[in-house]
Amino acid sequence: MTPNSPSSSAPSRRRFLASTAVAAAAVAGGMPLLTACGGSDSKDREGATSGKEAAKLLPTFVASKFADPDLPSKNGSAAGYTGKVELSAMTASVAAKLGTGAPLKIMSPFWGSPPKADCAYYKALDTAAGTKVTWQNQDGNTYGQKLGAVLASSSIPDMVVVPSWELVGKISNAVTAKFMDLGPYLAGDKVKKYPNLAAIPSDSWRMGIFGGALRGIPMPTAAATFNIAYYRKDIFDKKGYEVPKSPDEFISWAKEATSAKAKVYACGDMSWTAFNIFGVRPSGTLGWHIGDDGKLTYRIEQPEYLEALEWTRKLFDAGVVHPDDKARSGDAGQRFGAGQILMYNNDMSAWYGKTAEQAASNPDFKMDAMDIFGPDGGDPQLWSSQPANVWSLIRKGASKETVENALAAANFAAAPYGTKERILVDYGIEGTHYKVKDGVPVKTDQGNQEVINAWVMLAAPAPYFAHPDYPDVARKQVEWEQRMGAFMKKTSTYGMNIVEPTRYANLSSQFEQLEIDYVRGNKKLSDVQQAIATWKSSGGDKLRDWYKKLIDKNGSGN
Structure with missing residues (x-):
């Protein structure tokens, strides 16, 4: 479900472009330490991996199905849900917690005022996912600057969210140099341990290949995504x-x-x-x-x-x-x-x-x-837009337990529409963060303050629109993408x-x-x-x- 709070909307492209400019400035000379991310093997990090070589690195795709969209994807559009979901009938996408409760530090861009570290929303997500996340939320408008500094340092959080608009210059090389190959955990049938990650489309996973290895857990986007x-x-x-x-x-x-x-x-x-x-x-x-x-x-x-x-x-x-x-x-x-x-x-x-x-x-x-x-x-x-534009990555050298807890968090965040995990990620706790009105979850003031862009940045299911409080908006979004997608071509x-x-x-x-x-x-x-x-x-x-x-x-x- 898409949260019904305007404050929780994805950042606007104005902000995207602003952060691109900041990142470009950092590479241009504001962050000279980024040269440390290069090195003699920097040429090995250049280029791309696709075709048969990429296919060997990808997770096996296993579709999940918890709710049929009223408007299926067409012409590269997202899917759309315009009907109400029976909240009491929702099931969990994963039967048991995948996390072990081991501590995990995550750095992510954040637009707005971050909630307190011990807020009810963060506690509820950790309890449900079996994780113990310490969020290092950074201002999304200046994220490139912070990202450049962190990647140039020797102290990198366990998991870092990297948007595509920050992948300029040496930051791209730094991503390959500083984050681990997730192939041993996710390639082929290994991903089946994390069913929501397995349900992410293969095209989106292909965008997670950096420097010849699968490093990024993607946030999928619809091909017909236009300004x-x-x-x-x-x-x-x-x-x-x-x-x-x-x-x-x-x-x-x-x-x-x-x-x-x-x-x-x-x-x-x-x-x-x-x-x-x-x-x-x-x-x-x-x-x-x-x-x-x-x-x-x-x-x-x-x-x-x-x-x-x-x-x-x-x-x-x-x-x-x-x-x-x-x-x-x-x-x-x-x-x-x-x-x-x-x-x-x-x-x-x-x-x-x-x-x-x-x-x-x-x-x-x-x-x-x-x-x-x-x-x-x-x-x-x-x-056409690229099939993914945000990734969460795990630092090189992280312990096996840290990696598995990071993947557990990403798997929870990628839960599909119509599941218990999805409503918890998007709306929080009933009675605390939202109330049910006419069968539709409506956020409380506390929900608007706490249930905003953090967990949603770790991963996402295949693209969809669903606004239970404004279903006509979801319908119009999908129909617009479908109309425009008919005139779309890939570069x-x-x-x-x-x-x-x-x-x-x-x-x-x-x-x-x-x-x-x-x-x-x-x-x-x-x-x-x-x-x-x-x-x-x-x-x-x-x-x-x-x-x-x-x-x-x-x-x-x-």
Whole structure:
């Protein structure tokens, strides 16, 4: 079940990008000790493992089935549960505790205020899983900085959560150097000791291969996971606005909807939507792709890259973007809730989070998601997300008992929908953290304070949406992904967990800030073009050759 508290929603992509920038800064020079993570064998940690070689490392897949989804996965979407689950009829996914109660230290990113170490929620999870976890929760917005420092030190917690957006530069090499091969515990049929981990899709497990070994326990993601342009449906309906169906329609609507005098603006920064509209590939390793012409290019070399930036700049130039979004201050989500902007970008979690947040104070509030269109108003070209984007890893040198307790915790966190473990992870203790109202668990104030992003970061079942208190949101989430997934294509590097050579660690680090500056009118088009040319000459072309060899060796991801 997905917790029914807006505070427990997954972090927004704004925060993801912020932490990426921090990690990049650490690698660029803020964390010089990271050089200690390299060494003479650093080349052994570069590249990727896929195909037959990867198959030898993967756990055996054993599907679990505790509740049939009302909306099965389609076109790469998550599954959806819109009906109520009989709480009293739920069973445990594992008959006996897998943990021995041995102490375990876990470091994880955390968004919000962490609960006390001895809170009722942590105690209940430890009792049920047979674990004794000491949480070392770190601010998710600056997690890359802390992660870099910890990986450069000689004191690493027993288990560390590593998000994909922090895997930049030498941090990728450090992951291979500092965390253990879990193959002896999980490869093949060994995983059957941990049935919830065995039920994680093989594509997601493949993303847990670092440096030729299975090191990461994955948090699976749906392939049709895209950044969303949310709009205020209640205001659209009231004003009679039509949802835009082309880039030109969007600009026309934005001009009509903006009233600076009334302090209402059409939108926030729509850069992420622009990249989707114009078919620009994601940043990072997924940005590489062999086109129909047989040429391997990176995202910034796509003609559509500049087209997306130019369209976004038109929005800023037209004065339809809120001044605070232009200044990159405050929270766009709060402006959206207040009706100061009528459309903004965020990840899928915001659909439920904002709906729940606004329910009491603004009962007329309704939000929906704009379908992505192509540059000409036709079908878009969307690019599949990787099948996992967060991993929990166990430090090298950990005792067998520590490893088994860490795996027990991850197995508990990965419990499927409709199980006792799932409701405990997502809602806590009945009567303390939630109450049952009309057959639906509803969090108490204590639940909203304690049952937030900690255990959910260790592992997860196959992707699904379920909001018992707002089932219509779950339905809309799945249906949107299914519609958009029909236009999805995989890049040549899909499904590969690629560690680039450290010499290219900062090669693309300038582009995020350059994009921000250009769309706001602070840089010229020629500045972006020059940056692309410099990228090629200062290592981009050599990195392309490296990727060519990697794809020739491993095969294309699509």
